[in-house]
Amino acid sequence: MxxxxxxxxxxxxxxxxxxxxxxxxxxxxxxxxxxxxxxxxxxxxxxxxxxxxxxxxxxxxxxxxxxxxxxxxxxxxxxxxxxxxxxxxxxxxxxDSDLHGNALAFLAYQTPDPQMAVEIAASSCEALSAGSPSGVRALLHERLAWACAVAGQASRTERALNAAQAELEERPAGEPQPDWAAWVDETELNIMTGRCWTELRRPLRAVPVLIRALDQYEDHHARDKALYLSWLADSYLAAGEVEEAAAVTGRALNLASGVASVRPRQRLAPVLRELHQYRNVGAVQNVLQAAGA
Incomplete structure (x- = not known):
């Protein structure tokens, strides 16, 4: 061969x-x-x-x-x-150190222990070599940021996000990227940034960056947009903006309908549970009925 x-x-x-x-x-x-x-x-x-x-x-x-x-x-x-x-x-x-690092980053997602997930995600970044493309470097740093956010490590989250941003800003023009990391760009990093600040309960940081990123997403990317809207809804709730949270949740439910992915409904479930305490609000009643249907 x-x-x-x-x-x-x-x-x-x-x-x-x-x-x-x-x-x-x-x-x-x-x-x-x-x-x-x-x-x-x-x-x-x-x-x-x-x-x-x-x-x-x-x-x-x-x-x-x-x-x-x-x-x-x-x-x-x-x-x-x-x-x-x-x-x-x-x-x-x-x-192949880049694929090795990415395999570790995926395993970090699977790990239920947040501290262990941080260790595995950190190891994924350590696997990078001097020749690793900027897109791969940015991808692994942002996945480390997510692991740190889930573990409640705000300072380390911010450092990892900054490292990912630096890789994208300093990417040499025309640098080839492997296809499995070619989708990593500023919009993707904004999504991860918003996800991380949502997880860390910092809605004033999360909401603007998520809105900016979601403006770049077409609805035909239904699964991903539904997922990202779930973090926006979560942050609106953390900020006390119940009607906005309900409206965004309704959009996410519509997009997730019929998509063969378990993740949008999994992500929206805790948002819907929290919305239930505001069930006397008209916008919330509508979205709870839609979720039940």
Whole structure:
């Protein structure tokens, strides 16, 4: 098997990744898992040069992360963790420090212990090499920021967000990025920034940056926009803006309807529970009825 053949497989993986922009993990998991399993079969049955084998093992790590993400999004937590572990093993075999770091960042998301999640996310940043592209660096720093926010570490959250911002601002013009990190940009960082400040109960910081980022999102990115609106609703509630929280929650519920992802409803559930104490407010009554329906 040649390097050019493996490059063709990588381009196919990149095309299939675009499905995640409009579909939930419940729809894409079997597709991504099938690609991962097909690559495992190739590694078992085909003949390679050392270079082409290493490239295919790196692709296996990438595909495991994509399948793991779909599993996570579709509510298959055990499958996601297994795939992320497999990705980490493959990335180490391929000597791909960027994919190794990303596998660790995904595992941090899966870890229920907040302090342990911070340690794993910090290790993901330590895995970066001198040649790691700026987009990958920004991605891992912002995922560290999220882990720190969940753990209640405000100062460390801000440092990680600043590090991600610096990577994006200093990105060399035309620097190539791996497809799995090509979507990392200023809007994505604003979303993560708003999520972090929401988690840390700092609505005055969270609301403006979330509004700015959400203005860049089209409704056809239904799952992601519903998720991000859930953090905006959460911050409005923390600020005592009940009617605004209800309106945003209603928009999120509409977008999440019919999307094969468990995460929007999971994120909106605590918002709806908190809104219930304001059920005598007309806007809240409407959104609670919509949620019940």
């Amino acid at each position: 040649t390097n050019s053949y493996v490059d063709g497989l990588r381009r196919r993986t990149a095309r299939l990744r675009r499905l995640d922009e409009i579909l939930g993990g419940g729809d894409t998991y079997r597709v991504y898992l099938g690609e991962y399993q097909a690559t495992k079969s190739l590694l078992r049955d085909a003949t390679f040069t050392p270079s082409s084998r290493r490239k295919l093992v790196a692709l296996l790590a990438e595909q495991a992360q994509q399948a793991g993400w779909a599993a996570f999004d579709g509510g298959r937590q055990a499958d996601a963790e297994s795939l992320y572990d497999g990705s980490k093993t493959a990335a180490l075999e391929a000597e």
